[in-house]
Amino acid sequence: MEIRRALVVIAVVAMAAAVAQSAAAAGMSYTVGAPDGLWDMHTDYADWVSRRTFHPGDNITFTYSRELHDVVEVGKAGYDACSSANNVSAFRSGNDVVTLAAPGTRYFLCGLTGHCANGMKIAIRVVDAASSAGGPNASPPVASSGRAVGGLGAVMMMGVQALSLVAVVGGMAF
Numbered sequence: 001m002e003i004r005r006a007l008v009v010i011a012v013v014a015m016a017a018a019v020a021q022s023a024a025a026a027g028m029s030y031t032v033g034a035p036d037g038l039w040d041m042h043t044d045y046a047d048w049v050s051r052r053t054f055h056p057g058d059n060i061t062f063t064y065s066r067e068l069h070d071v072v073e074v075g076k077a078g079y080d081a082c083s084s085a086n087n088v089s090a091f092r093s094g095n096d097v098v099t100l101a102a103p104g105t106r107y108f109l110c111g112l113t114g115h116c117a118n119g120m121k122i123a124i125r126v127v128d129a130a131s132s133a134g135g136p137n138a139s140p141p142v143a144s145s146g147r148a149v150g151g152l153g154a155v156m157m158m159g160v161q162a163l164s165l166v167a168v169v170g171g172m173a174f
Ligand SMILES: *[C@@H]1O[C@H](CO)[C@@H](O)[C@H](O)[C@H]1NC(C)=O
Pocket: 026, 027, 028, 029, 057, 058, 059, 097, 099
């Protein structure tokens, strides 16, 4: 009975780990410009996005001094023209979290005079997980920001292992 109880605990822990893993696979959080830069006048944002792939459910956080910058979400025309006149939304907390809810391209710039023209703007292409190959944000992925591969399959494998463990223990104990 002692062994059985211990192994049931192990099985439950394995299942909890599987659930935690599946939750982690639901989205990634990125700090814009990090780790080499932030939301500032020095970071090459085209380079930064080219080394990452964004999926629905991911978050990006703009971190900056609110005395120096802001964040304005605009459409493509505003992005191209560095104009925040017809903005989608504007942020100035210094730590603005934006959820990338759906596939498509999101455009952000700093609305302070001259900052966008100096390169402080970013276009983020959000793609479905299944269609992440190809396109401007595609290659090559950064290892540290990779998502769990085959999350659901791994969860199911762990669940099956946990259940068979319980079955084996049940057979042993009785
Ligand atoms: C994204 O941000 C929202 C709102 O702050 C939060 O609820 C969610 O857990 C975040 N997702 C990730 C993947 O960090």
